[in-house]
Amino acid sequence: MILVENLTKSFGGLKAVDNISFEVNRGEIFAFLGPNGAGKTTTIKILTTLLRPSGGTLRVDGLDPGREAVEVRKRFGIVFQDSTLDTDLTAWENMEIHAYLYGLARNAWRGRAETLLRSFELWDRRDDRVAVFSGGMKRRLEIARGLLHTPQILFLDEPTLGLDPQHRNHLWALVKERNKAEGVTVFLTTHYMDEAERSAGRVAVIDHGKIVDIGTPQDLKRRTSASSLEEAFLSMTGRSVREEGVSNVEEMRQVVRIWSRK
Amino acid sequence: MKAIYILWLRELKRYSRSKAQIATSLGQPLLYLLVLGYGLSPIFRRSGEGSYLQFMAPGVITLTVLSLSMFSGASLLWDRQFGVLRETLVAPVPRIYIMIGRTFGSASTALLQGLLVGVVCVLAGFRPLSLQSLPLALVFLVLIAVVFTAIGTAIGSTLKDMQTFQMVTNLLVAPLFFLSGALFPLDDVPAALKFAAALDPLSYGVDGFRGALIGEAHFGMKLCFAVLSVLGIVMLSAGAWRFAKMEA
Numbered sequence: 001m002i003l004v005e006n007l008t009k010s011f012g013g014l015k016a017v018d019n020i021s022f023e024v025n026r027g028e029i030f031a032f033l034g035p036n037g038a039g040k041t042t043t044i045k046i047l048t049t050l051l052r053p054s055g056g057t058l059r060v061d062g063l064d065p066g067r068e069a070v071e072v073r074k075r076f077g078i079v080f081q082d083s084t085l086d087t088d089l090t091a092w093e094n095m096e097i098h099a100y101l102y103g104l105a106r107n108a109w110r111g112r113a114e115t116l117l118r119s120f121e122l123w124d125r126r127d128d129r130v131a132v133f134s135g136g137m138k139r140r141l142e143i144a145r146g147l148l149h150t151p152q153i154l155f156l157d158e159p160t161l162g163l164d165p166q167h168r169n170h171l172w173a174l175v176k177e178r179n180k181a182e183g184v185t186v187f188l189t190t191h192y193m194d195e196a197e198r199s200a201g202r203v204a205v206i207d208h209g210k211i212v213d214i215g216t217p218q219d220l221k222r223r224t225s226a227s228s229l230e231e232a233f234l235s236m237t238g239r240s241v242r243e244e245g246v247s248n249v250e251e252m253r254q255v256v257r258i259w260s261r262k
Numbered sequence: 263m264k265a266i267y268i269l270w271l272r273e274l275k276r277y278s279r280s281k282a283q284i285a286t287s288l289g290q291p292l293l294y295l296l297v298l299g300y301g302l303s304p305i306f307r308r309s310g311e312g313s314y315l316q317f318m319a320p321g322v323i324t325l326t327v328l329s330l331s332m333f334s335g336a337s338l339l340w341d342r343q344f345g346v347l348r349e350t351l352v353a354p355v356p357r358i359y360i361m362i363g364r365t366f367g368s369a370s371t372a373l374l375q376g377l378l379v380g381v382v383c384v385l386a387g388f389r390p391l392s393l394q395s396l397p398l399a400l401v402f403l404v405l406i407a408v409v410f411t412a413i414g415t416a417i418g419s420t421l422k423d424m425q426t427f428q429m430v431t432n433l434l435v436a437p438l439f440f441l442s443g444a445l446f447p448l449d450d451v452p453a454a455l456k457f458a459a460a461l462d463p464l465s466y467g468v469d470g471f472r473g474a475l476i477g478e479a480h481f482g483m484k485l486c487f488a489v490l491s492v493l494g495i496v497m498l499s500a501g502a503w504r505f506a507k508m509e510a
Contacts, residue, residue, distance in 0.1 A: 048352060073354035084349040088276050100268035101353035 001026045001153060001185045002047065007056035009042055016042045018209035019056070024187055026152075029179055031200035032189040033229075035237060039209040040189035041081065044157050047187070048078050061152050074102065077146030078155040083138055087131040091122055091141050094130060095148060102149040109148060116144040120174055136167035140174065147178060154178075156188040160195060168192075172199045193230035203229070207237040265355040266363040273337075273367025277374065284375065287330065291322045291379045295386055298445065311447065319388035320399075320472035321444025327376040327403060328439060328464060331410035332431045334368030335418025339427055342508075361505040365415050365498065369407040376403055390475045398483075399474035405490040406467035412497035419504040438464045448480045463493055 002024035009017040017039040024030040032040045045051040047060060049069040058065060065072045085094055095117070099109040117123040120140040130138065139159060146154055156175070160168040176199065179186055190196055196203045197217045205212040205220065213220055213236060217229050226232035277284070299315045299322075306314035341347040350360050390396060414431070421427045441455075442464040448456060459465045460481075470486030473479030479486070 050352065070354045070356075073352055078352060080345060080348060082345045084345040084347075086272070086346050086349075087344070088279065089272070093272075093275070097268050097272060098349070098353075100264045101350060101355060103264055103354070 001028075001061060002030075002187065003057075003059040004043075004047075005057045007043070007046065007058055008054045009039075009046060009051065010054050015209050017046070017053075020206070020209070020211045021056075022204055022211060022214055024153075024185060026185055027179070027183045028201045029176070029186040029188070029199055031196040031203045032187070032206055033191065033193065033196045033203050033233060034189075034206035035191055038206045040206060041157055042209075043206075044078075044155055044187070044189060048076060048155055049073060074149070075151055076153040076155055077149065077151040079139070079142045079146050079157065079159050081157045081161060083142060085130045085138055085142060085145075088129065090127050090129055091117065091133070092126040094141065095145055098145050098148050104149055112150070113144075113148060116147055119177070120144040136163055136170070139163065139167070139171060143171070143175065147182075147184065150182070151184065153185045153187060156186065158189055158191070160190070160192065168195065175199065193228070193233050197229040205233060205236050212236045263359075265350075265353065265359045266366070269350070269360060269363025270367040270370065273364065273371055274374075276337075277371035284378070287326065287375060288379065288382065290329070291326045292382065294322045294325065294445075295319065295383060299386070315383075315387055316389070316476055317447070317472075317478075318445055319383040319386070320475050321442070321468055323376050323379050323383060323403070324406060324442070324444055324464065324468045324471055325439050326379040327372045327406050328410050328467075329435055330372035330375050331369060331407050332414040332417075332435055334365075334372070334411045335414035335416075335421075335431070336424065336427055337368065338364065338415060338418035339421065339424050343424070357506050358502050361415065361502050362498075365408070365411050365501060368414070369404070369411040372407045372411060373403060376407070391477050395474050395477075399471055402467060402471040402474055402486070402490070405487070405494060406464070406471065409463065409467070409490055409494045409497055412494065412501040415501040416497065416504045419501070419508045438462055441465065442468045443480060444468045447478075463489070466490055 004023070005021045007017055007020050008015060020039075020043070032043065034040050042051065046053050047058065047065060049065045049072055052066055060072050061075045063072050063075070086097070089097070092113070095113045099113070114123065117126055120143065122137060122141055122144065125133070125137070130141065133141065143154070143156070143159070154175075159175075160171055163171065172195065175186060178184055188200070200217070202214065202216055203220060204214040213223065215223070220232045221227070221229060224232040224235045226235060295315075295318070299318055303314040306312070306317070311317070338347070351357070353360075390399070417430055418427060421430065441459050441462040443459055444464075448459050448465070451459070466481060466486040466489040469479050469481045470483050470490065473483045473486070
């Protein structure tokens with residue numbers, strides 16, 4: 001479903017993604033696990049046509065995101081780290097805008113929107129403005145909206161950031177349910193070890209723009225002879241806190257943005 | 263087409279729900295209309311120019327459309343800041359459709375607000391020449407809305423933060439308005455001022471609109487129409503170009 005070979009992305013002289021290769025199979029839940037600034041979001045942005053890679057080849061459902069952007073966009077749904085809901089509008093109107101943007105047929109999308117809102121427990125609140133929703137409700141709505149056009153792949157970038165454990169559990173149950181019911185491939189990023197362990201079939205550990213290891217959570221634990229994925233993760237990426245490295249990448253991104261503006 | 267329609271509709275929905283904004287943006291035109299309009303009326307009449315209210319009401323309506331149009335760029339910055347824009351930028355539609363939908367949506371809300379102020383002007387005593395003159399006047403108002411929304415969009419997709427945007431637009435709106443001949447006739451002003459007014463795109467909007475409404479035009483309606491149409495196309499292209507280069 002997703003094929004990435006020797007993908008590289010540099011901002012100025014800094015390599016945010018450094019020669020990574022991996023494959024995501026149809027229907028699987030695949031997690032990118034790594035500390036902040038490891039290159040997770042950059043990879044998602046490249047796969048979802050928002051950034052151009054500096055090098056390497058990639059295929060999303062057999063298509064090249066760089067050259068067939070519109071076709072690729074029809075095939076995935078995405079939930080960004082920061083909410084992209086229109087808070088002045090109602091939940092239903094947010095779904096409606098999405099349906100029109102994706103050119104869905106009126107009689108088809110309305111039924112699907114109802115099914116999704118019902119299963120995400122938002123149907124009773126469909127006519128409320130999103131501004132009054134809780135963080136968990138907003139996230140659920142975003143995922144429901146991302147699934148409205150029946151995508152092949154659902155990208156979730158840190159979907160549970162800032163949610164309490166109850167909401168996180170609920171969210172993962174819903175995502176797994178959709179994955180089972182529709183066979184939608186899920187590509188998610190997280191820095192919560194327990195989430196990767198519980199939700200994903202396979203996990204890629206990424207750090208400093210490089211993939212450290214890929215496998216099932218069990219494989220990773222076995223290879224590092226750790227008792228939990230958290231242990232395995234720490235033994236692979238080191239235990240020190242690295243604020244500096246993080247801000248460097250962010251800083252380079254900012255600088256490059258300013259340059260490219262001229 | 264569907265994408266353009268829904269983005270246009272979104273702007274209208276947001277406008278119709280922001281009752282407070284509708285009410286507060288009536289304040290400034292009312293101030294001009296009631297204070298300047300009635301205040302300068304005796305002098306205007308004494309100098310043999312007729313009713314000042316008749317003269318300046320079209321200018322006040324234009325001011326309303328101008329400010330709302332220009333500030334539409336702010337909603338672009340706002341949507342970018344809060345991520346709303348990103349949802350539209352990953353959608354499988356060309357960016358130009360997104361820009362067109364948003365621009366025409368904002369232009370429509372500016373137009374509606376202008377019409378609302380028009381009603382207030384009529385209540386205050388303004389009378390257009392005839393009912394037949396209204397369609398042509400509307401054409402000019404639409405042109406003004408499109409031209410300045412496109413300018414607002416171009417500025418909004420170039421700048422990064424709200425503060426700078428507000429500074430830039432405030433810096434532009436006042437001279438555009440004061441030089442446009444909205445508040446005084448351009449016929450007998452000093453040559454330098456006349457020259458500056460001729461460079462102000464809003465002058466052609468005010469003049470064409472007023473010409474249609476009360477039959478007094480300085481530049482002539484044909485010239486006004488031509489200038490605004492050309493400028494509209496140029497600014498829409500500029501807006502589209504800036505929009506296409508904007509980062510998600």
